[in-house]
Amino acid sequence: MPYTVWGLALAQALLTTGNILLVAVSALIGKQLASHPALVTAPVASQFLGLILATLPAAFLMQKLGRKKVFIIGNVFGIIGAAVAIQALLISSLLxxxxGIFLTGIAIGIAQQYRFAALDECAKDVHPKAISVVMSGGVLAAFIGPNLAIWSQQWFAQNVYVGAFVGLAGLYVLALILIIVLPLKSNTVNAAAAQTDVxxxxxxxxxxxxxAATVSGAIGYGVMVFLMTATPLAMHHHDYAFPDIAVVIQWHVLGMFVPSFFTGHLIKRHGLKPIILLGCALLIISAIINLFGQSYYHFFTALLLLGVGWNFTFIGATQLVSLAYRPQEKGKVQGMNDFLVFSTAAVASLFAGQTVETIGWMWVNLISLPLVAMAMLLIAKSRTQA
Structure with a gap:
């Protein structure tokens, strides 16, 4: 495996650490600053809005400017976003x-191309493994992110959440330095090729x-975000301490990324559709566990399985996308796929807080079940073979 793929995995780890920080604190900060329950997850939704608005332009710009330049731009957006969020916390401004979270969303949207960049760095027969290697960077983030969220609460006495965004800015600086020194392939497409048979x-x-790729990716990611965003709020309602919430998020993220070490092997052995369907089944089991109780172990187990289910659906979907385009269509297909997937996630994050605050935690899980079932039906009926 080329060392550039491992470099992308480390960059993914740094940015995923930042994402975990945002997951752990954004909804709670929204609850602290919001004047209405519907606004509690507005910061989370704005993150996904920035993400989806970045996906299509980022994919096209990478074919014009190369991946490295656009990745650098993305990290700069992240640094600026963290700085704006710090100022907002100091003056208690939700707007x-x-x-600030919207700007970090742009950075996250651009960083979603790391997994596609890995495909450019290696031969086609190892693409599933390359995707898994990049996604496995999240394992490091699973240990650093929640602990950083806890430790950073002690950094600034006047506001317990300011330290989290100081740490976030530092992570984007480190990722920026790494991308600058990493010799990534340009990924540019000349004008003549871009106009040929697109x-x-x-x-x-x-x-x-x-x-099949879009359906499994969008619904799998959307349901994961819906339940993940609502879980800290549900635990907060049941008087769990922030360190308990952070540990549950940590194991959720481990569930998201630890399977990456063998998901590529499972796909090669059993095929894409069975692994995606298995991922969907785990998402359903996660929601059912939540319906049976609100103990710490219910939250812990459900979110762990939610992460594993997401891993199987997301990596499977990414591999499907890579089989569905010609070289000159790369930016067009990758950008549109991410736009649809993360648009679904944005809608899910927007309604997660409002749903748990207005009609309750049980309905968050009940709503998830038919969505995943629909994805399973569409995938099972498709004639996709791998």
């Missing part, structure tokens, strides 16, 4: 905090491969 979106989405 300014939401803006299919329309209508023609592209007639492919069962691409439909």
């Amino acid at each position: 300014l905090f939401t803006l 299919r329309s979106y209508g023609a592209l989405f007639q492919q069962p491969l691409l439909v």
Whole structure:
């Protein structure tokens, strides 16, 4: 495996650490600053808004400017976003905090291309393993992120959450330095090639491969975000301390990324559809566990399985996408796939807080069940073969 893939995995680890910080504190900060329950997860939703608005431009810019330059731009957005969030916390402004999280969302959206960049760095026969290696960077983040969220509460006495965003800015600086020194392939496409036999979106989405990838990626990611965003709020309602919430998030993230060490092998051995369907089944089991109780172990087990289910659906979907385009269509397909996947996640994050605050935690899980079942049905009926 080329060392550039491992470098991308480390960059992914740094940015995922930042994402975990945001997951652990953003909804709680929203609850502290919001004047209405519907606004509690507005910062989380703004993060996904920034993410989805970045996906299509980032994919196209990478074909014009190369991946490295666009990755650098993304990390700069992250640094600026963390600085804005710090100022917002100091003056207790939900609007300014939401803006800061929006800017970090742009950084996260651009960083989603790390997994596609790994495909450019290695031969096609090791693509599943390359995706898994990059995603496995999240294992390091699972240990650093929640602990950083806890430790940083002691850094600034006037506001327990300011330290988290100082740490976030530091992570983006480290990722920026790493991307600068990493010799990534350019990924640029010349103008003549870009205009040759590029299919329309209508023609592209007639492919069962691409439909299956988009459905499994969007619903798998959306349900994961819906339950993950609502869980800290549900635990807070049941008077769990922040360190308990952080540990549950930590194991959730371990569930998201530890399987990456063998997901690629499982896909090669059993095929894409069985692994994606297994991931969907785990998402359903997670929601069912939440319906049976609100003890610490219910939250812990459910979120752990939620992470594993997401891993199988997301890595499987990424591999499906890589089979559904010609070289000159790379930016178009990758960008649109991420746009649809993260648009779904943004909607899920927006309604997660409002749902748990208004109609309750049980309904958060009940709503998830038919969505995942629909994804399973569509994937099972597709004629995709791998």
